[in-house]
Amino acid sequence: MKAKAFIQSANDQPTTLAELLRVHKWAVTEAFLGLYAYATQSGAVAFDLAVGDGFWNDIPSRWLFGIDYGRTQPQALRYMIEKSNAEVRVYDGAWVVEKDGFLPRRDFHMKTSFLINNSNGRYGMVVGSGNFSSNGLRQAAECGASFLASQKLEFTKTFRSAYESAENLWNVATPAQDIIEEYEKRWNSSQASSAGDSDEPAPNYDEVGAFWIEAGYVTRNRGPEKPGNQIDMPRGMNRYFGFDAPENLAVNSIIGNVTFESPSGELVSNNLRLGNNKMEKISLPIPETHGFDMYDGKVLVFSPIGDRFRMRALEAADFETAFGHRLGAVRSMGSGRRYGYIK
Structure with missing residues (x-):
């Protein structure tokens, strides 16, 4: 068996997502099982961009997420549910979805994936500290390890028991479709109640x-394999x-x-305009080249600094x-996206 440890975000070290892709290509995956404490929309999109349609079309995948404390975005669950050949379940979901604050009776902290090819006797596992968010998969400082077993005996002696335990967790979990509407409704309600008074006058x-x-x-305006950088904003946001x-x-x-002043320190200037749909449109700094x-x-935060916006x-x-404790009046767009100012 081959093992490899890595520190994500360190020089010359792979990311968690890069290791998943490497092990996937090595194993020629026939079946995928991923277990993560929480999922965000950015994580779902980051994984989708990396693997492409071929993964979803050709490989049955099973996903087990937690919703403890409401950390998983319902949009992320819906995104994954809609993927071809993907089954999504929630750890103890029927219990947690009914509890105030989505408090679990037992925390779910899993962060691992199994990539299995029984036909060729290749078995892979990637485990680490990163969750199923874009930060956890490729941006934040995380640690992890990958394991490759090229024979069934190697697999049996090393991480087969972990794989079987993961399958047991999957088998008793709640199908995401059974609770997604209730979770989304209660999640949105909890977000709104902690966000401030929406009746507060304009600042x-x-x-x-x-x-x-x-x-x-974000629509992939730069092509299907690249993250988009153009967003719609509500009419009147130009005043900010x-x-x-x-x-x-x-x-x-x-x-x-x-x-805009980007995290890389570069300044990027683009026009804010009124689109055909009467929404205000802006192109943001290109993600890959501006940090x-x-x-x-994500939640985009803009801080005025002189004649630019950090x-x-x-x-x-x-x-x-x-x-969260400093939000002023919180408004909602027709799509449900929220916006406002910070006191």
Whole structure:
């Protein structure tokens, strides 16, 4: 058996997602079983972009996620449920979905995948500290290890018992389809109740220290194999950027030019315009070249600094931890995406 340890985000070290792809190609996977404590929309999209349609079309995959404490985004579950040949279950889901705060009776902390090819006698396992989020799979500082068994005897002597235990967890878990509507309803309700008073009057935009918007699913405007960088924003959000677009502005008109300061330190300027759908559209800095991994499922935070806007893209749970107690009036778009300002 071959084993390999790695530290994600260290120089010359692979990411968790890269190791999953390497083991998948080596094993020529026939069956996939992934178990993760929580899933985010960014993780689902990152995995999808990496494996492509061939994975979903050719390989039966099983996924077991936790919803403890509401850390899993319901959008991520729906995204995975809709994939071809994918079965999604939730650890102790029927119990946890009914509890206030989604408190578990036993925490689910799994972060591992098994890649199995019984026909050729190849068995792989990737385990680590990273969850099924884009940060956990390829961005954050994480540790992990991969194991390759090229004979059934090797598999039996090493991680077959772990695989069988994982299958036992899968067998007794709740099908995600059975609870997704209830989970989404209660998850959205809990998010709204902790976000602030939506009836609060509009702020003095000149005095807003930072503002934010949920990106949701970002259309792949740069091609099917690249994360998108163009989002729609609600009519009137231009005021946060220092503009005052008239109500009778013609569609496809430019509202103004916005300069972003990205995590890489580079400045990127793009036009904010009014689209055909009467939404305000902006192209964000290209993820791969400006220090972002992707925007899908993230909360985008903009902080005015002089004539530019420092920009961050945070996982929903991280945003809630950092800013949840400082949110001003929270508004919702027709799609359910939320936005507002930070006090």
